[in-house]
Structures are given as C-alpha cells and as structure tokens.
Amino acid sequence: xxxxxxxxxxxxxxxxxxxxxxxxxxxxxxxxxxxxxxxxxxxxxxxxxxxxxxxxxxxxxxxxxxxxxxxxxxxxxxxxxxxxxxxxxxxxxxxxxxxxxxxxxxxxxxxxxxxxxxx
Numbered sequence: 066x067x068x069x070x071x072x073x074x075x076x077x078x079x080x081x082x083x084x085x086x087x088x089x090x091x092x093x094x095x096x097x098x099x100x101x102x103x104x105x106x107x108x109x110x111x112x113x114x115x116x117x118x119x120x121x122x123x124x125x126x127x128x129x130x131x132x133x134x135x136x137x138x139x140x141x142x143x144x145x146x147x148x149x150x151x152x153x154x155x156x157x158x159x160x161x162x163x164x165x166x167x168x169x170x171x172x173x174x175x176x177x178x179x180x181x182x183x184x
Contacts, residue, residue, distance in 0.1 A: 066090060069132055071125050072097040082106050085124055089132035093139045100135055103127075 066089050074084040082104040086097035094100070107114060111123040141147055 066129065066132060069125055069128050070095060070097050071121065071128055073121075073124070074102055077104070080104065080106070081108060083120070083124065085128070087128035087131050087135070089129075089136070092132055092135045103131060 069087060069089045072086045074086060076083055083106075084102050084104050086100055086102050088095050088097040088100060092100070105124060105127060107120050107123065111120065114120045114123045141151075
C-alpha cells in the first residue's frame with residue numbers, strides 16, 4: 066500500500082467521535098465514500114495529538130489496517146473457492162479441548178547463561 070485517502074465525515078460532539086471513511090491504492094475503489102464509516106475518539110485514543118495535523122495523521126495510521134481489511138474482504142469476495150470453505154462451515158458444531166488449541170509457551174526471549182553454552 067502506497068497511499069491512503071482519509072475522509073472525515075463528521076464530528077459527533079455527544080460521543081466525542083470523529084466519523085471517518087478510508088480507501089487506498091489497493092482497495093477496489095479509491096473513493097472513501099464507497100466504504101463504511103468508522104468512529105474514533107481522538108482525545109481518548111491519541112491524547113498526544115493536539116493539532117489537526119497530528120489527529121489526521123493518527124486517523125490515517127488507523128486507516129491503514131482498515132484498508133488492509135477492506136482489501137482482504139474484497140479478495141475473498143472475488144475468490145469463490147475460498148468463500149466455499151467458509152460457507153461450508155455453516156451449521157457445523159465441534160467441541161475442542163482447550164489444551165489442544167492453546168499454544169505452548171515459547172522459549173524465545175529467554176536469557177541464556179553464556180557460561181553454559183558449548184561452542
């Protein structure tokens with residue numbers, strides 16, 4: 066993704082929210098009006114952003130992931146094979162043991178004692 070377009074639709078004073086729409090150079094349309102709106106509470110989410118430019122930059126940062134989700138959704142809509150996997154799950158019920166689906170703790174990030182390492 067190289068560009069993102071942010072459109073501020075409204076400021077909702079009651080909820081202290083900015084209502085925004087997004088599009089990017091990777092979404093099917095580059096027009097934000099073609100997509101759903103999202104609300105952000107800038108004072109709570111980005112208290113450090115105290116100027117209009119700073120708030121817009123934070124909104125754009127949030128919009129990057131939204132545009133990635135839009136593209137993923139559009140890609141799925143254009144892939145009948147993958148869509149069939151999900152639609153085929155309708156009506157499915159299965160029980161899992163939590164221990165079978167919980168990842169085991171990683172040893173990554175643990176400190177190593179250099180005196181015990183053989184070279």
